[in-house]
Amino acid sequence: MKEKFSIFTAIAYTSAKPHIGNTYEIVLADSIARFKRLLGYDVYFQTGTDEHGEKIAIKAKEQGVTCQEYCDNISQEIKDIWDIMNTSYDRFVRTTDPIHEKVVGNIFEKLLNQGDIYLGKYEGLYCIPCESFFTESQLVDGKCPDCGREVVKKSEESYFFKMSKYQKRLEDYIESHPEFIEPESRKNEIMNNFIKPGLLDLCVSRTSFDWGIKVPSDPKHVVYVWLDALTNYITNIGYDVDSTKEEFQKYWPADLHVIGKDIIRFHMIYWPIFLMALDLPLPKKIFAHPWLLMNEDKMSKSKGNVLYADDLVKQFGVDAIRYYVLHEIPYGHDGNITNELIIDRINSDLANVLGNLVNRTIAMAKKYFDGHIENKKETDPIDFDFIKLINDLKTKVTKRMDELEIGKALDEIFELLRRSNKYIDETMPWVLAKDDQNKNRLETVLYHLLESIRISAIFLTPFLPDTGKEIQKQLNQLDEHFEFQESLKYHVFDPTPIFLRIKVEK
């Protein structure tokens, strides 16, 4: 039986169209999901949208539509972008899905009945005109950060979750599972800032707005954000408080949660504790990825420095953008994006190294052998090192993927591509072609190159799905072995450039 691998992105909040930075997460998760499928895992890959809350209600009102209509629109827009990015999720969930709403209600009641949730009072500093609560630290000069007016103490009836009850268990769990949170620095932040000083109980209901899931036993309350949002990971795959479906048993716990570094607190504290309260296993790993900065600056609408995935794809193509974000955002810290940097990567990596290699190799196969290439096995010592590199690719890429070093996994493939270009210079096929006595040697060299490209294309597929397929098509070779094959028969046709260089006007 296939080993399972379940991967979940955070669900995107439907407050606005996601920019390329927000879109990075789904592409990142997609490359991991596709890679695991390539290795033969039974993969489940889930994403979706988070749709409740006061902010949504306000936006919907501004647009003069119902909350549901508003969410339908944005959720669809998000889904469209995920599709434009060619991401291979198995399920797109929404917190407004009836099954989710029902199970969240059940979870709330269960936690209430077992005493983990209690009715209390939320006390905070309130700005009356803005109708918002703020914490001490959010205030600007002791006044409302939005409008600058005085705030008053106000309390509101709310349900709370007893975080403190599970604090020790969570702390022990994190200490004894060093692989649980990556990168480690994020773990330190949460441990030192929140868990060790002592957890505050979490407010899990609101009465000040009603766009949310009603608490079944007390419908003037709606379930507040995180108990609603985080549970998406289990409600849609068949968890309920008194029964679970086969799909849930198969795919839970998650092997990997891919989330932004901004919401690690919720995934590292609240989510594990909710699961403990429900007596469910915790996800095996939570990866808090960094951000994509626009010219070293955080993207925001108000700054006007926002890049959107769909615009970029129109301009550069989906695989170029996938390559850019996957390659340029390192594991531990923010990456940077500008048009110039994208063009730079397309030209030097995709067009020069990859595209040109494919093009020149196929062109030679066509020119010297009318496209028919077999392994004549007229080898030279110079070949061994090259073939070894081809056969090492799987191990190297797998290691990098296991480390969640996606950019470095791509580098491993490009190292082989560069080596292949070098191999051409070392063997000089155009010289061999001048003498018929070298015919078998020439064909052997081209065979080696075709094998290198074939295997590179296979490993490129998780990251650049269309490109991987296009190369396979041009090679006219669908063999799927990860290692160098001794006796494939190639019959290639005229090559077509896969990435064109982009000329920059200055």
Added chain:
RNA sequence: GGCGAGAUAGCUCAGCUGGCUAGAGCACGCGGUUCAUACCCGCGGAGUCGAGGGUUCGAAUCCCCCUCUCGCUACCA
């Protein structure tokens, strides 16, 4: 303020538990080549490895201190 991360070639970064002349990619310069998308291959660069002190036969790598940058510091998500 507290906690955490970082400061290495023009740019983006590798350099785990200290050890041959500090590396890669890009950019730049020179040379080679022509199968190929003016591509590819080779060679090169005066980098005080943020500053200072210490440990050691030996430190970018360990310790101390300083400077600077960034992240987190609870109910917006």
